[in-house]
Amino acid sequence: MSENTENQQDGRIIQINIEEQMKTAYIDYSMSVIVGRALPDVRDGLKPVHRRVLFGMNELGNNSNKPYKKSARIVGEVMGKFHPHGDASIYDTIVRMAQPWSLRYMLVDGQGNFGSVDGDMPAAMRYTEIRLQRMAEAMLEDIDKETVDFTLNFDDTLEEPTVLPTRIPNLLINGASGIAVGMATNIMPHNLSEVIDGLIAYIDNRDITIEDLIKHVKAPDFPTGGIIYGYEGVKQGFETGRGRVVVRGKVNVETSKAGRERLVIYELPYQINKAALHQKIAQLADDKIIEGISEARDESDRDGMRLVIDLKREAIANVVINQLYKYSELQTSYGINNVALVKGRPRVLNLKDMLAEFVDFRHEVVVRRTRFDLRKAEEKAHILQGYLIALDHLDEVIALIRASRTPDEAKEGLMTRFELSEIQSKAILELRLQRLTGMERDKIKEEYDEVMKLIAYLKDVLSDEGLRFKIIKEELEDVKKRFGDERKTEIQYLASEMRMEDIIAEEDVVITISHLGYIKRTSAYDYRQQKRGGRGALGGKTREEDYIEHLFVASTHHTMLFFTEKGRCYWLKVYEIPEGEKSGKGRAIQNLINLPTDDKIRAIIDIKDLSDKEFISSHYIVLCTANGIIKKTLLEDFSRPRQNGVNAITINEGDQLLEAKLTNGNSQIMMAIKSGRAIRFPENTVRDTGRGAIGVRGIEVDNDKDEVVGMICVNKEDETRTVLVVSEKGFGKRTDIEEYRITNRGGKGVKTINITEKTGSLIAILDVTEKDDLMITCKSGITIRMAVADIREAGRATQGVRLIRLDDSDEIAAVARLDEQEEQRLDEEAQEGMEGNESGQEGSSATLGEAPVDETPAE
Template identity: 85%
Template sequence: MKTAYIDYSMSVIVGRALPDVRDGFKPVHRRVLFGMNELGNTHNKPYKKSARIVGDVMGKYHPHGDASVYDTMVRMAQPWSLRYMLIDGQGNFGSIDGDSPAAMRYTEVRLQKIAEAMLEDLDKDTVDFTLNFDDTLEEPVVLPTRIPNLLANGASGIAVGMATNIMPHNLTELVEGLAAMIDDRNITIDELIKHVKAPDFPTGGIIYGFEGVKLGFETGRGRVVVRGKIMSETSKTGKEKLIIYELPYQVNKAVLHQKIAQLVNDKVIEGISDVRDESDREGMRLVIDLKREAIPNVIINQLYKYSELQTSYGINNVVLVKGRPKVLNLKELLEEFLEFRHEVVIRRTKYQLREAEKKAHILQGYLIALDHLDEVIALIRNSTTPEVAREGLMTNFELSEIQSKAILELRLQRLTGMERDKIRDEYDEIMKFIGHLKDILADEGLRMQIIKDELEDVKKRFGDERKTEIQYLAAEMRIEDIIAEEDVVITISHLGYIKRTSAYDFRQQKRGGRGAIGGKTRDEDFIEHLFVASTHHTMLFFTEKGRLFWMKVYEIPEGEKSGKGRAIQNLITLPSDDKIRAIIDIKDLGDTEFINNHYIVLCTRNGIIKKTLLEEFSRPRQNGVNAITINEGDQLLEAKLTNGNSEIMMAIKSGRAIRFPEATVRDTGRGAIGVRGIEVDNDKDEVVGMICVDKEDKTRTVLVVSEKGYGKRTDIDDYRITNRGGKGVKTISVTDKTGPLIAILDVTEHNDLMITCKSGITIRMAVGDIREAGRATQGVRLIRMDDSDEIAAVARLDKEEEIVAAIEGEEGIITETETETNDTNTATEEAVEPEPEA
C-alpha cells in the first residue's frame, strides 16, 4: 500500500494537479490546446463542435473522463475565469451566477490568438516530445509559449500532500518586469514590484491592503484580500442606492445576492430596503436600495464584513521545476520563464540553422550544375537509369547524393536565365541568414534582445490595462513611493461631491473674463470648496457640526474637470445631515516638531473663535473626532493652520471686519466651545470668513469679494488692531450693486485666484491684476455674471508661477476676455466716505 500510494501521489503531483513553471499549464490544458492546434482549429478557421475536440483529445492524449476535458475547455473560454481567455467559445458556456454550460454537443470552439502565440514554433524542435499513453502518437512535454502564462492566468490545484494557488497578473506589467530583468539580472523584488504591481483579476475588484501581496511576491506564500467595487447613486426622489458592479475573483453573483438578502432578513445588516439583480449585456449591476436614515458608508463596510463582497485568497506558488514541486517567489518565477525562453530561442535557432544549411547545400549543387549546364544535360541524356545519372553527377562534379538527387528533380523552367539569377540571389540570401543565425548562437546578449523584442510584440498584441485597483491601508504608507507627487485641484460641491483633478487642467485668464466650466453639477448644486494640494499630503475635513475627518489626497477619487465627482459619504463616514465646511492641507502628521508648534484656529457663523494645538488632531480615526462643540443654531465656518504668532481677521456679511492678535485666544482642548471673536447680529448678519496672517509677513494684503463679483485688495495695516469680541471696522462698501460680502482672503501678488459661480462657471486670475484700494471702497468688478448668478466660492492658489498659460480657443471657454474699455468690465472705484470705526 505504501509503495502504491507513493506512486499514485507522484502521478497526481507531476501529471495532474500542479502546473509546469515553464508554460504554466497542467497536462490537460496543454493537451486540449495541442489537440485543437493539430486539428487546425485556429482563430481564423470556422468553429468546431466541442464534442469533436473532446473526443480527439481524450482518444489521442488524455485517457480520462470526457467531463474533465470539457470542463477544462469551458473554463478556458470564460471571461470571468481566465484573465486572458485561451479558447473562443460559441454557445452557452455558463455564467458568473454559476449556471452550467450547455452540453458539449451544442457548443463550438476554436483557439484564441493568444493561445496560438503559446503554440508558435512548436514545429521547430523548440521543445521535447514524448509518446502518448498508448505509444502511437507524440505529444509535447511543454508548450514553447511566448506568453508568461503561469503568472498571467494563474493556476490552482490540489495534489496529494500539497496544493497550489497562483494569482493571475496583468500581461503588460509582466512583460515590463521581464524586460527590466533582462536589463538587470540582479534586480531586486522591490524593484520588480514597480513593474508587476499586484495580481490582476479578470473580474476586476479592489485589492485591499498590500502587505500580503508583497509577502507573496517575496516568499511565494502570502494573502490577498479582494473587495468588490461598489458605488452609490441617488434616485430622482432623493433615495440612496448602492450599486455593486464588480465582484471579487471566483465569487458567484447569485450566491452573493442570496447572502445579502439573508443578512437583511436576519437583521445583521439594517438600513437595506431591497436587493435586486439588474445585470444585463452591458455589465453587472447588483442594486441595493437603502432606507432614508441609512448611511451608505456604514452599509458598505457591513457588506464587506459579513458577505463575500470581501474575500481573501491564499497565495501559494507551488510549481513543477524540472519535474519536482517547488515554492517560488516572483523573481524566481520570472527567471524560470526567461531561462525557458532562452532555451527555446537556442533550439529554434539551431533548427533554423540546420534547415538553412540543408537548403544552402542544395542551392550550392544547383549553382555547380548551372555552371556546367551543357555537360550535366549531356550526362543525364546519356544515362540509362536515374541511378546511373546520379552516380555520374556525384563522380564528375563532386556533388553529394542529396545535391545530385535535387538536380535530377529540377524542373526545366529553373534553367531559364531569370530563374538561374533567382537561384544565385536565393543562395546569397540564405548564406546571410546562416551568418545571422550563427551570430545569435554565439552571442547571449543578442539572444536576450530577441526575447525582449518578442515580449514587446506580445505586449503590443495582447497587453491591456489593469482591471483590479490597488487600495493601500493606512499602515502601508510607503505607497508614497508609488504615487507620483503632483499638485491637484480638489473640488467639493454644495451637495457633497468630491474629486481631484490635475492642476494643469485649469487655464489662467485676465480679470473680467467669463471663465471656463469647472464642474458639471445638478441644477440645485454648485462647487463650494476648491483648492490645490499635493497628492502626498493629508487633508483634514471639518464639518459644520464640528466633526473632523482625515483623508490622504491620493485617496480622493480622480475625475474629469467637468465631472461631478464621488459622494463624500462614500469616502468618509459623514452623516447625511452634516457637510464639509473647511479643509486643511497638512504635509506630514507624523512630524512631531511641526504638530507641537502649530495650531488649528476654528471660527463659527455666530462669531465664536477657538484655538487648539495641531497635535490634538494628529491621530486619524476611521469615524472622525469632535473638533469643537457647536452651540445650537450655530455652524462651523472656517478652520485655519497657524504658527501661534499670527493676527486673526474675521469679516461679516454686512461689510465689517475685525483684526486682533492670535495670542488673545488661549488654546483649548478638542471638546471646548471657544470664545467670542466678533460681535454679530444673529438675526440678520453672520461671519463670512476668517484669515490668519503672520505678524512678520508684510507681503500679504486682504482681499474681499462680494456676492455680485466685486472685490479689492487692501493693506492689512489699514485695519487697526482692536480687542477680540468687538464690532470691527468697515472693509467694503456694501450696496445693491455689489451684494453682501461673501469672502475674505489673505493674498500676495504671486497668488492666483479661483472664483466659482453657482452656475458652475470657474475663472482663474492673477491676484496682481486686482489693484489695491481703500478699506471703505466698493472695489472693482472681478467677474462678469448673469443677473441670476452669484459667486459660490473663492479660493486662493498658492502658486508662484502660472500653472497653465492661456490657450486661445480652448474647449470649455464660454467667451474670450473682454477688453478693458468695455464699460461693464472696466475697473471702477467708487469712493465711499468711511464710517466711524466701531
Template identity: 95%
Template sequence: MSENTENPQDGKIIQINIEEQMKTAYIDYSMSVIVGRALPDVRDGLKPVHRRVLFGMNELGNNSNKPYKKSARIVGEVMGKFHPHGDSSIYDTIVRMAQPWSLRYMLVDGQGNFGSVDGDMPAAMRYTEIRLQKMAEAMLEDIDKETVDFSLNFDDTLEEPTVLPTRIPNLLINGASGIAVGMATNIMPHNLTEVVDGLIAYIDNRDITIEELIKHVKAPDFPTGGIIYGYEGVKQGFETGRGRVVVRGKINVETSKAGRERLVIYELPYQINKAALHQKIAQLADDKIIEGISEARDESDRDGMRLVIDLKREAIANVVINQLYKYSELQTSYGINNVALVKGRPRVLNLKEMLSEFVEFRHEVVVRRTRFELRKAEEKAHILQGYLIALDHLDEVIALIRSSRTPEEAKDGLMSRFELSEIQSKAILELRLQRLTGMERDKIKEEYEEVMKLIAYLKDVLSDEGLRFKIIKDELEDVKKRFGDERKTEIQYLASEMRMEDIIAEEDVVITISHLGYIKRTSAYDYRQQKRGGRGALGGKTREEDYIEHLFVASTHHTMLFFTEKGRCYWLKVYEIPEGEKSGKGRAIQNLINLPTDDKIRAIIDIKDLSDKDFISSHYIVLCTANGIIKKTLLEDFSRPRQNGVNAITVNEGDQLLEAKLTNGNSEIMMAIKSGRAIRFPENTVRDTGRGAIGVRGIEVDNDKDEVVGMICVNKEDATRTVLVVSEKGFGKRTDIEEYRITNRGGKGVKTINITEKTGSLIAILDVTEKDDLMITCKSGITIRMAVADIREAGRATQGVRLIRLDDTDEIAAVARLDEQEEEKLDVEGMEGEGSEQLRDDSSEDPGTAAAEASEDETPAE
C-alpha cells in the first residue's frame, strides 16, 4: 500500500510506502527508547534520567557538605533544563537513589519519608529534601576537566554530559533493570570491594579468565542481604551475561520462655515487599497449605526487620522453613540479563567485558584529564614565565608602563620590548603591586619550578601507559578504602555444585548434645585441662531439667552418624552443626535432621570419609541396647546418607539403643551394666547382619532392675589400653583389661566396680590410655577435664577414687574420652590468663588428706 502526501510548500504529492514508513518510524522509536530511556551506559552504569538528576544536583551545588535542598527544586531544575518529561518520573528516580533497600550503594542522601520496604509511598516532593552522597560526588569528579563529551540539551540552550567521568564501577555495584522495545536488561548489584579487586586483577592481567575473576567478584550482593541459593546460575551469568540467581530470606530459629519454637525472618530477598510477604504467610497458614504455623506477626522496628512466625508445638522448624521457601516469596529467582549500551549500541556483556569496558573508559578519562591539566599547567607556566621576565627587568617594565598613555599601548610596548606574548603582557599589567615584594618574587619562582615539575610528570603520564594504569589502580584502591564494605548476601552452594569441604576451613571442634536434644559446636580451644578433684568449668547453660549428655571432638570436614534410641541412623556434616558459645545452649537437633519428637540421639560415630570404599568395606558398626542385645553391621550399609535417616537396628518393645561403635572386625567387646558387672568376648562371635536385623544377646540383664550402661570395643593388639569405669557420684578407676577373663557372649559377666551408696550406680565404661584426657559432664552443666594418668589403676572389685566433687543433688551425666590427638587440640597453655573463664577449683587441699581419702576409697570390697 502507499499513501499520497501533499507538501504544503510546493503543492507536490510524494508517494510513501506505509509499510516502510511504519517500519522506519518504529525502529526510530525503539532506538530512542533503548538509547534515551531504558538501558544504562556500560561506562557509568546510568540511564539518562539518573545522569541528569546527578548532574543537575551538582550544577546547583547540592553537595554532601552543603545543606539539603527540597526535592521539588531539584525536580524542577532537571525537568526545566535537561529532562523534558513528567515530574513523577524524575522524582521516582530520586526516591529510588535514596532508598537503602533499592540501591546497594545509595547516590542520593535523602531527608524525610522516602517510603519503606513494606511498599509505602514516599512523601510528596515538596516535603522531602535531598543532597548528593559522597559516592555520587566521586562519580562527578573531574567533570569540569574536559574528561567527557557534552551535548546540547533538548532546546539547545545548555550542555549536558553524555556520560559521567565516574571513578565508581556503578553498572556492576548498583546494577540496573529496564524494559526497552524488543529488549530488556536486568543487571544484579555487586559488592564494591569485590568489583574493585576484580578490576585490579584485570588491569594486572588482561588475559585473565572469567573463572579467575570469579575468585574476586564472587556473586551478586543485594542491599537487603539474604542468601544466594545455588551457584550454577550465577556462574553462567558471569560467563555469558545471562543466568539465573535464586535468593532466599534469612531465618533464625528461636525458643520462647515457654519452650515453643518460632521462626524470625530478618532479611528478605531483593525487591520483596515485607507487608505482602507477611500477608501471604498468614494466608498459607489459614489455607492449611503450611500446617505448622500458629501465628505470624511483624515486630520490625528501627533496629531492624523482624517478621516472627510462631510454630505449633508439634511442628518441626526445618519442615516449615522449607515450606515457606517453596510456597512464598521468601525464595525468589531473578533472571540475569546483562544488556548495556556500548558505544551507543545495546550488547549482552559477560563479567570480563563489563570490567574491561570500565577500565577502558577510566583510561580515556585519565588521558583526557591529564591533557587538560597539562594545558592548564602550561598556560600557568607561560604566565609565570612572563612574571619572571618582568621581575628580572622590573625598573624598565615600570618605566614603560608609566610612560604609556593607554593599557593597550603598555601591552604592545611590553610585547615588543621583552618579546612577551599577549597573554603574558596582560597578566603583567594585572599584577598587583604587593607581588613585587622580595618574598612574593621568591614565591613566584618556587611556583614556576613546581609547575614545571608538574608539566614534566603530566608528560610522563601521557607517554607511559603503565603509569596511567597505575593511576587507575591507585584511584580504585582509594575508592575501595572510602566506600568498600563487607558482603551482605551470603552464598550457599548446592551439594551437586561443589564440595562444601573446599570452602570450609578444616579445624577441630568440640560437639556437645544435651539430654533434651540441643546441639552445638564450639572451638576446641575454649576448653582447658584441670587437676583431678576440681570443681570444673561451666560447659553449657541448660534448663533445670536438661544437661550435657554427649561431648566429643571432631574435624569440621567429617561426617557424623547419629544413632537414636529407636534404632534409626541419621547423617550430618560437622560444619552443618551451628557454632555456639561454650556456655550457650545450642540448637534443637530436630532443626538439623528430621528427628521425630519422641526419639532422641543415643550414640554418635565420627567418620572421616564415607566415600572411601576400602575403609567402609572393612569396618563395622557394632550396636548394643539397654537390654543387652548386640548387633554388628558393615559400615558400607550406612554410607549412603538419606534425609529421613535409615533403620540401623530393630528395637524390641521396652528396649532402646544405647551405644554404637566403629570396629575393624577384630576387636574384643566389653559391655557393662548398672549394677557393676561387665562381660568381655571376641567380636567375631557376633556375625554381621543387615540393617533391619534385631541382633543377639550380649550380656544377661535383669530387665526389671538393671540395664546396660555402655560398651567398648578394644583391639587385641593394643596392650596400652585399660578399662575405666565411673559411677554416678563421681568415683572411678582404671583396671587392666586382662583382669576381665574372656567368656561366652550372653553370660552374666564379672564384677567391674564395687557399688555402694557412696558411689552410686555405674554410669560409664570407657577404654583409655595414660595419654588420654577425660571430659566429665554433670547434670548441672559443670564440665571438668582431667588427664587419665591422674587416675590410678585398681582391681576390678574396688570402688575407685573420687574424680569430681559433686553437690548432694548433682550426678555425672556423661563421660567422654579425648584421645592423644584430641588432647593436643584442646590443650592450650596460658589459657588461665586474660579472657578465660575462672574455674571453681577446690584441688588446693592438703595432699596428705587427698592421699588418705584415695587410699580409703580403694579398699577392696568384702
C-alpha cells in the first residue's frame, strides 16, 4: 500500500510505503521515549527531567546553604532553558524529590505543603519553596571540571549535561520506575551504607559473586520502612535483574487499660495510600470479611504514623493481622525490573552489573577531573614560573616596561628578553605592585612549590590505576560517613526458603519476656557484670503494671520451645525474635506466635537442633505445675513445629504449668515451694507419657496458701553443681545438693531456706556452678548481672546473703543463669564498667555489704 505526498517546495510527488513510514516513525518515537523520558541512566540513576531540575537549581545557586526559592521560579527556569514540556511534569518531579515517603534519600529540600502519605495534593508551585539537599550537591560536585559531556539544549542556545558526575550511587539507593514503549523499569530503593559496602567489595575483588555481594547489599530498603516478607524473590532480582518482593506493614499489639487488645499499624508498604488503606480496613470489617475488628481510626500526628484497629474481646490478634495481610494492601508485592540505559541503550541489569557500571563511571569521572586539575595546575605553574623570572630580574623588568611606549611593546620586550610566553608576559604586566614586596615574593615561591607537588601527584594518579581506585573508595567512604544511615525495612525470611543459619551470624543473645508478653533479644555484651549487692542497671523499660518475667541466654541459631501456663507448646527460631535496645520494650509475643489472649508463656527451653534424631530420641521434656504435678515426655514428641502449637500437658482446673526442663533421663529432680521447702527424687521414678497426659504428683502442696516456685534437674555425675535459692526480697545462697536427702516422689520435702519477713517468700531455685553468672530482674525493670562465685555456700536452712538491694516496694521477678565464661564476655566496655563498680557503685547508689548468714538449724 502506498500514499502520495506532495512536496510543496519543489512540486515533486514522492511515493512512500505507508507501512515503512509507520514503522520508521514509531521506532523514532519509541526510542525518543526510551532515551529521553522514561528510563534512568545507569550512571547517575536520573531521567532527563530530574537531571535538568537539579542542574537548573545548581545554575541558579539554589544550594542547601542558601535561602529557599519559589518552586515556580525553578519550574520557569528549567522549562525555559532545558525542558520545554509543560510545567506540570517539572513540578511533579520536584514534589516527588522532596517527599520523604517517595524517595529513600531526598534530593530536594522543600518548604511548604508537598502533599501527604494520605494522597493529599501538594500546594501550587507559587506557594512552595525549595532548595537543593546536600546529597544532591554531592551529585553535582565537579560538574565544572569537564568531568561529563555537555550537549546543546532544545534551541541550541545553552548547554546541559548528558549525565551528572555523581558521587552518590543514586540508581540503587533511590530506585526508579517508568513505562516506556515496549518496556518498563521498576528498580527498588536500597540502603546507601549497604550499597557503598557493596561497591567497595566490588572494587576490592572484581570477580566477586552476586552471592557475596548480597552479604553487603542485603535487600531493598524502602523510605516507609515495613517488612520484606520472603527473600527468594529479592535474591532472584539481585541475580537476574527481574524478581518479586513482598512488603508488609509493621503492626504492634497493644493492650488498653480496660484489657482490650488493639492493633497499631505504624509503618506501611512502599507507595501505599494510608487513607485508602484505612477505608479498606473499615470496609473489610463492615462486610464481615474480617470478623475480629470493632473499630479502625487514624491517630497519626507529627510524631509518626498510627493507624489503630480496636479488636473485639474474643479476637486473636495474630489471626486478625494475618487476615489484614491477606485482604488489604498491608501486604503488597512489587515486581523488580532493573532496566536502565547503558551507553544509550536499554539493558536489564543484575546487582553486580549496576555496581560495576557505577564504579566504571566514577573511574571515568576521576580521570577526567584529574586531567582538568592537572591542566589548570600546569597553567598556574606556568604563570608562577614567569613571576619568579620577573622577580629575579625585577629592576630590569621595571626598566623595560618604563621604556616601552605601549603594553604590546612591553609584552614583546619581555617575551624577547626573558624568553617568556605570551601568557606569562601578560600576567607580569597585570601583576599588582604589592606583590613585589619581600614577603609576597616568598609567598609566590611557596605557591609555586605547592603547585609543582600537586602536578606530581596528579601525574601519579593518571599513571596509577590502583591510586585512582583508592581515591574512589575514599570518596565513597566519605559519602557513607556523611549520608549513611540504618536500614528502615526489616527482612523476614520464610522457613521454606533456605537454611537461615547460613545467613544469620551465630552469637549469644539475651532474650527477655515481660509479664504482659513483650519479647526481645539483645546482645549479651550489653549487660555489664557487677559485684554482688550492686544496685543494677535498667534492663527493660516497661509500663507501670509490667515487669520482665523471663530472661535467658541462647544462640541465634537455636530453636526456642515456649510452654504456656495452659500447657501448650509453641516453636520459634531465636533469630526470628525481633532485636531491640537493652532498655526497649520489645514486640508483643502475639505478633510472633498464635498465642490466645488468655494464655501466657511460663517456661522456655533452648534446643540446638530439632532435626538431630539421636538427640531428640534420648532426651526428655520434664514439666511441673504450680500445684506440684510433674510429667515427663520424650523430646521427639515436640520435634515437629506447628503454626498453632501443640498440647504439652493436660492442666487440671485451678492449676497452671510452671516450669519445663530438658533432661537425658538420668537426672535428679528437685522441686521447691514458696514456703521454703524442697524435695529431691530420681527422674526414673517418673515414667514418660504422651503429650496429652496429666502427669503425677511431684511434691505435696497446700493449695490454699502455697505453690511450687521452680524445678531443677541435675545429672548424678555432675558434682560441680550446687543448688541456688533466691527469695523475693533479694536474699539467696548456694547449698550442696547432697544436703537434700533423696526421698519418694510426692512427699513434703525438707527446708531449703529460712523464710522470714525480712527475706520474703522463696521466688526461685536454680542449679549453678562457680563459672556461671546470674541475671536477676526486678518488677521495676532493674537488672543486675553477677558471678555465682561471689555467692558463698551456706547451710540448707540458713537465710543466705543479700544479692541485690531493693526499694521497699520492689521485689525480684525473675532469676536466670548465664553459662558464659568470664573471658568471653569481658570486652573493653564491660571491663571499664566492672572497674567503675569495684566500690560496688552503679550510678549514685552504694553497694550494701554482705548480710550475716543465719546459722539457725532446721527444725
